[in-house]
Amino acid sequence: MISTERSQSQSPRSSMAAGAPFLTISVTDPVKMGTGVQAYISYRVITKTNLPEFEGQEKIVIRRYSDFEWLHDRLAEKYKGIFIPPLPEKNAVEKFRFSKEFIELRRQALDLFVNRIASHPELKQSEDFRIFLQADEEKMDRARSYETGIFKKPADFLQMFKDVQSKVSDVILGKEKPVEESTPEYEKLQNYIFELENHLAEAQKQAFRLVKRHKELGQSLADFGKAIKLLGACEGDSLEKVFSEVGSKSEMLSVKLQREADNLLFHFEEPLKDYVRAVQSIKATMVDRANAFRQHFDLDQERKYKELNLYVSHFAFTHFWLCAKDFQLTRKFEANVFTFQDIPNNSCGLRSL
Amino acid sequence: MMSSTAPPDLAAGDGDGDGYMTLSLAAATTASEYASVASTFDPLLSALPSSPPTHAAFPHSPASSSFVDPPSYADVAASSSSPHSGSSSASPRSARAAGLEYTFIAVSDPAPETEPAATSLVPGSAPTYISYLVTSVRRGEHRRHAVRRRFRDFVTLADRLAESFRGHFVPPRPDKNTVESQVMQRDEFVAQRRAALERYLCRLSEHPAIGPSDEFRVFLQAEGKMPLPSSTDVASRMLDGAARLPRQLLGEETVSAPQDVLQPAKGGRDLLRIFKELKQSVVSDWVGVKPPLVEEDKEFLEKKQKLQDWEQQLTSSSQQAEALVKAQQDMGETMGTLGLALIKLTKFETEEAMYGSQRIRAADSKRIATAAVKASRACRDLNTQTVKYLDTLHEHLGIMLSVHTAFNDRASALLTVQTLMSDLASLQSRIEKLEAAALKIFGGDRSRLRKVEELRETIRATEDAKCCALREYERIKENNRSELHRLDRERKVDMLEMLKGYVKSQAAYAEKIVECWETVEEETSGYARRADCIAR
Numbered sequence: 001m002i003s004t005e006r007s008q009s010q011s012p013r014s015s016m017a018a019g020a021p022f023l024t025i026s027v028t029d030p031v032k033m034g035t036g037v038q039a040y041i042s043y044r045v046i047t048k049t050n051l052p053e054f055e056g057q058e059k060i061v062i063r064r065y066s067d068f069e070w071l072h073d074r075l076a077e078k079y080k081g082i083f084i085p086p087l088p089e090k091n092a093v094e095k096f097r098f099s100k101e102f103i104e105l106r107r108q109a110l111d112l113f114v115n116r117i118a119s120h121p122e123l124k125q126s127e128d129f130r131i132f133l134q135a136d137e138e139k140m141d142r143a144r145s146y147e148t149g150i151f152k153k154p155a156d157f158l159q160m161f162k163d164v165q166s167k168v169s170d171v172i173l174g175k176e177k178p179v180e181e182s183t184p185e186y187e188k189l190q191n192y193i194f195e196l197e198n199h200l201a202e203a204q205k206q207a208f209r210l211v212k213r214h215k216e217l218g219q220s221l222a223d224f225g226k227a228i229k230l231l232g233a234c235e236g237d238s239l240e241k242v243f244s245e246v247g248s249k250s251e252m253l254s255v256k257l258q259r260e261a262d263n264l265l266f267h268f269e270e271p272l273k274d275y276v277r278a279v280q281s282i283k284a285t286m287v288d289r290a291n292a293f294r295q296h297f298d299l300d301q302e303r304k305y306k307e308l309n310l311y312v313s314h315f316a317f318t319h320f321w322l323c324a325k326d327f328q329l330t331r332k333f334e335a336n337v338f339t340f341q342d343i344p345n346n347s348c349g350l351r352s353l
Numbered sequence: 354m355m356s357s358t359a360p361p362d363l364a365a366g367d368g369d370g371d372g373y374m375t376l377s378l379a380a381a382t383t384a385s386e387y388a389s390v391a392s393t394f395d396p397l398l399s400a401l402p403s404s405p406p407t408h409a410a411f412p413h414s415p416a417s418s419s420f421v422d423p424p425s426y427a428d429v430a431a432s433s434s435s436p437h438s439g440s441s442s443a444s445p446r447s448a449r450a451a452g453l454e455y456t457f458i459a460v461s462d463p464a465p466e467t468e469p470a471a472t473s474l475v476p477g478s479a480p481t482y483i484s485y486l487v488t489s490v491r492r493g494e495h496r497r498h499a500v501r502r503r504f505r506d507f508v509t510l511a512d513r514l515a516e517s518f519r520g521h522f523v524p525p526r527p528d529k530n531t532v533e534s535q536v537m538q539r540d541e542f543v544a545q546r547r548a549a550l551e552r553y554l555c556r557l558s559e560h561p562a563i564g565p566s567d568e569f570r571v572f573l574q575a576e577g578k579m580p581l582p583s584s585t586d587v588a589s590r591m592l593d594g595a596a597r598l599p600r601q602l603l604g605e606e607t608v609s610a611p612q613d614v615l616q617p618a619k620g621g622r623d624l625l626r627i628f629k630e631l632k633q634s635v636v637s638d639w640v641g642v643k644p645p646l647v648e649e650d651k652e653f654l655e656k657k658q659k660l661q662d663w664e665q666q667l668t669s670s671s672q673q674a675e676a677l678v679k680a681q682q683d684m685g686e687t688m689g690t691l692g693l694a695l696i697k698l699t700k701f702e703t704e705e706a707m708y709g710s711q712r713i714r715a716a717d718s719k720r721i722a723t724a725a726v727k728a729s730r731a732c733r734d735l736n737t738q739t740v741k742y743l744d745t746l747h748e749h750l751g752i753m754l755s756v757h758t759a760f761n762d763r764a765s766a767l768l769t770v771q772t773l774m775s776d777l778a779s780l781q782s783r784i785e786k787l788e789a790a791a792l793k794i795f796g797g798d799r800s801r802l803r804k805v806e807e808l809r810e811t812i813r814a815t816e817d818a819k820c821c822a823l824r825e826y827e828r829i830k831e832n833n834r835s836e837l838h839r840l841d842r843e844r845k846v847d848m849l850e851m852l853k854g855y856v857k858s859q860a861a862y863a864e865k866i867v868e869c870w871e872t873v874e875e876e877t878s879g880y881a882r883r884a885d886c887i888a889r
Contacts, residue, residue, distance in 0.1 A: 192705050199697055203695055213683050216680045217684050231666040233666075234659065234663040235845070
């Protein structure tokens with residue numbers, strides 16, 4: 001189950017109690033590194049703990065988004081069946097990649113991510129998690145390049161090949177996909193999750209649009225206010241004052257609307273998005289489960305098939321042996337028949353002598 | 354940054370509660386912003402005009418606390434939603450309307466009719482046009498007149514008025530549409546045109562000079578066919594002019610008759626005059642020779658410059674107003690769609706819930722969703738009001754068109770006078786040359802003397818024409834002046850009313866929306882309190 005706590009894994013009060021175990025992580029201080037196409041944002045990850053598995057009370061490391069991704073992927077591999085806390089989106093439109101809002105939203109989401117891992121009873125014991133929080137640059141690099149990248153393990157290749165094979169044969173033979181496990185409760189849960197995602201995603205989409213509308217309204221109010229003020233300046237006299245009042249109020253409203261847009265973005269749209277991601281993470285786990293089930297099913301099929309083969313081949317071997325024997329005898333018999341048939345000729349030959 | 358919005362509990366599928374809680378917090382911020390803005394909108398309240406605004410400084414109201422309720426706004430919102438004919442009885446706009454020549458004008462009942470004399474190759478498809486029923490009641494009379502007019506008749510009316518009221522700011526008529534008859538028949542187009550025609554006639558009747566005019570009365574009251582003569586098309590006019598030109602060049606009919614100079618040269622049949630005036634304008638503008646009479650009225654020139662600035666700002670304001678209206682509409686729409694999406698979500702949660710707490714959360718979220726839908730409706734109503742008020746900007750842009758026409762009338766009348774004066778000057782110099790030449794020949798040259806006599810005749814005729822033209826020019830100048838005064842007055846009034854209406858409606862609906870959100874905030878305040886507790 002995904003823990004939904006956003007702050008420290010234990011309330012501050014209990015950490016005051018001496019000796020009570022605590023683990024506090026914060027992701028802070030985004031800094032733009034590098035230039036041009038290869039520029040990226042680095043974050044400072046500060047870990048404070050008194051747990052024995054960790055080296056030392058406080059550790060500060062520098063991490064970038066791909067490091068968080070690495071951690072996520074490792075956890076997803078090792079802890080199948082557990083809902084891994086979701087990561088913020090990977091790709092961003094180039095234009096917005098370095099906008100203040102985007103960086104702040106991502107930082108918050110990453111902070112949530114690590115803290116959720118830290119609060120999860122199983123995930124927090126992960127070795128990779130500890131490496132992530134503590135390793136220096138070198139070790140981190142090594143760990144990263146060892147597991148990820150295009151070079152997958154040979155076993156994976158074989159598995160992929162087999163998957164394709166079975167899919168192709170299924171299609172050719174017109175076999176239906178093996179029915180996935182379906183207890184009524186699980187199916188109900190599946191449907192619920194799928195529909196929930198749709199509804200949440202729709203609400204999030206509208207929320208995002210609402211933020212945009214606020215910004216647009218703010219902008220047009222500002223423009224309108226300016227234009228009205230200029231219009232009043234043409235008029236002169238007291239009417240000008242009225243115009244300029246309306247104009248400045250419009251501009252004030254515009255500022256408030258922009259602020260409101262930010263508010264909505266951070267406190268309404270982003271949490272909604274967070275939950276959409278969470279549901280997607282649940283779906284990913286469900287897919288894992290389905291895959292595992294199918295793998296199990298396929299292997300089972302294979303086993304049965306091989307057993308059958310074995311049985312058949314025993315049979316076949318005997319049959320073949322018998323056939324072979326049979327063939328030999330037949331040959332001999334036929335050869336004898338020929339000899340008998342030839343005897344009169346041969347005897348003729350002999351007689352002529 | 355509110356980072357400590359901790360969730361209430363960890364039940365499964367509970368996540369949405371968080372999102373809604375923060376929305377209500379966001380809503381509260383909006384509410385307080387709007388309320389504080391709404392309450393500072395006082396300077397205009399004190400300018401309630403039962404008389405035209407005295408140009409005293411408007412007092413500024415002190416910034417009041419955020420939740421004080423100004424009394425008048427809420428009922429503005431309530432009353433605006435009921436069909437509103439336009440202005441309250443105290444407003445000066447309707448004061449203008451009260452002094453009208455016609456107490457009632459309406460355009461209705463668009464009905465297709467066929468051209469009576471048309472022949473068509475395919476029977477049954479004679480070209481049809483739409484005719485409208487124009488009803489009117491004149492002030493002081495009880496009889497209601499109703500006549501049928503088609504759009505072409507309106508165009509004719511506009512042309513005749515343009516001729517008769519040179520120098521006046523004649524309200525512009527609705528556009529012609531050069532599209533095929535398919536579009537003409539469509540209901541939406543016809544409805545728009547009907548409304549535009551009605552507005553046009555009302556504006557005409559509001560004009561102090563045009564309202565009581567004969568042309569207008571005849572248009573409204575003469576039954577049967579359109580009584581005013583229609584303009585002949587350009588081609589036939591040109592043909593007539595071309596026919597006259599040879600005679601003119603040969604020396605006959607060189608002088609325009611005095612009544613002809615009352616009209617601008619451009620639309621007429623006198624090609625020679627057109628050429629002469631063209632030459633005159635080229636000489637004064639490009640060659641830089643100072644014409645014999647110039648526009649010297651300083652007041653006019655200043656006003657003209659100011660109006661140009663005004664028009665520029667008006668155009669940009671009108672554009673921004675359109676953008677604003679669109680943004681408001683989008684906002685209302687999106688708010689509504691969000692509300693609906695949330696309602697669907699809550700319905701789903703309620704139906705599929707596995708835990709009781711889900712249903713509770715869903716019920717609370719539904720309140721927020723309904724508040725969003727209500728806010729969206731309010732936003733859309735507000736937009737209708739905003740459109741109504743800010744329309745004044747667009748209307749005044751239309752008025753600027755008529756101002757340009759009036760100024761052009763003035764300029765062309767001036768040009769006519771200048772041309773005639775140059776004519777006179779050149780005729781005079783020809784006479785002097787001839788006389789000087791004649792003197793050299795002792796005893797006089799009979800042909801030359803005859804020529805001189807002819808020229809003197811021409812001069813007399815030209816003098817007459819010039820006097821007429823000059824009178825016309827002065828008349829137009831006077832029209833310009835009085836119209837400019839009228840425009841100034843009416844513009845101030847219209848603008849003030851627009852601003853007042855706009856601000857009032859904004860404040861009223863902002864209050865309404867604030868109310869929506871405040872109720873929701875109260876109802877869901879439990880979440881906020883719990884969040885605070887946990888944060889501490």
